Amino acid sequence: MRTVLDRDLVEAFEQTETTMHRQHLARYVTYEPGGDFADMSRDGGQALFAGHLSPLSYASGFGLPCRGNENDLAAIESFYDQFDMPARIEVTSFSDPTWLSVLAHHGYCLDHFTHVWYKPLCSRPRHFFPPVGSIEIVEENTPLVSQWAHIVASGFKIDGPPSLDDITFATCFLQHDSSTGVLAKVHGVWGAAAAISIQGPIAMLFAASTQLTHRNQGLHHMLIAKRLEMAAEAHCEWAIIQTDPGSATERHASELGFVMGYTKAMMVAPMATS
Template identity: 25%
Template sequence: MSIDRLPLFCDPTLAERIERAEAQLVTASSEAARARRADAAGFVIPVSGGVASFTDEDSPFNKVAGLGFAGVPQTTVLDEVERAFAACGAPVQVELANLADPAIGVLLTERGYRLVSFENVLGRSLTGQPERVTPPGIQVRRIADGELDAWLDVVVEAFMHPDTEGLPQHEEFPREAIERAERDFVAAQGVACYFALVDGVIAGGASMRMAEGVAQFGAATLPAYRRRGVQTALLSARVADAAAAGCDIAVVTTQPGSKSQQNVQRRGFDLLYTRAILVKQP
């Protein structure tokens, strides 16, 4: 059998670096939210190498991220985290990588956490100068000054109409919460935003955040322009930009079995690991 390339192998060391970058992203977004509100509401609590964050009501950044690679959390720390979320009237949602310490899953289950869903983390090694692939009629560019609101409009609108292929998302967010979260995410240091245009019309948007050599990608396409190569063009542009900036790996998070997962795998991304989503109600 002819093999053009070896799949990217993810060991616990690489998973820890990716999860650390994710925890940093959540922390930066939470801090941006507090700066936007100009108050001390919300919290970020360190938890065994990860963070527990509450940003805003209904925010996708209300979660425990990056947990599992710095030992099993102490019960007193989990007590503090659960009290903090309960005081906000919110459940505790833990995103736990399957390469993390297995004892943590046992501990959370014993404390009443329930498995509700999964998400996949895919990655691609960045070497050399990756080719930029742009299907006919599609243009990709970074957003210009003054275009953030237009970028938010397209990304939020696309997010509100998710693809129905693959495992469904386990939670839904109000439009206002998504817009606030995206605005806070962009305000976090090191985020680049992109437009994709089809025949001159804005059809999708994407983001890239770089930390510790990891380029974290997010993207969304308006329903009317899906299956036309928009994601291919956005992926290609960001892969090239991330490699040029010195990153050695790009990562994407998708719903298992989704069209997004299929798209990124076609562009050379490999399934690295899965996160289990465990929730404890207040």
């Protein structure tokens, strides 16, 4: 098994996320059949639209593996023009320099960075954390989906309680075959939730959220550890996790053996920054 990050492995990691987003959008459409949802594929890249405020509404994969060119950018901008939305395009530190030059030439600006951490996994399951008396970690099942979705939606909502649409959006992450949720209970109260998407040899850890009243109790760390255990049991070769630079998630990932592999940048069209 490879242990050194290279361009081919980055492409595989990025494809894992692309597949998960497509699966999520396909499920979300069933809840909003009249909504404006669309996707476009071109030369190994994709553009998704799931609403103007949706975190899934951006283009990715261009410049990796293909070089990306003016025609690709024109197609992306035309796709988002139909929704009256400025294009948002994600690039990586492994993207072809030609594609980065095209975006710079057209005035695209940085919105934010994301770090991608990776960890090679052994072929046999390991127990990554010891049991803690007052904390219980469980895999979600049908009766717990609503609890899981509410915790995840609450964690990503900064301006009040989550709406029904926010909870529906979160629920859809668990409604495709590759994903499983996990929850943490402290003294009988559900305090944190997260998910894992297993696609062949790659396990993607995502959607971690801890309730405000349960933070700084080690739940986030234990949810990462639990999902690593699940990935090893599924005989995955790699685990990946995306983080905001300088976040607590980065500290937990490092403590559990992840290595920072590469950076992703969200680039936005000039009119989006005016």
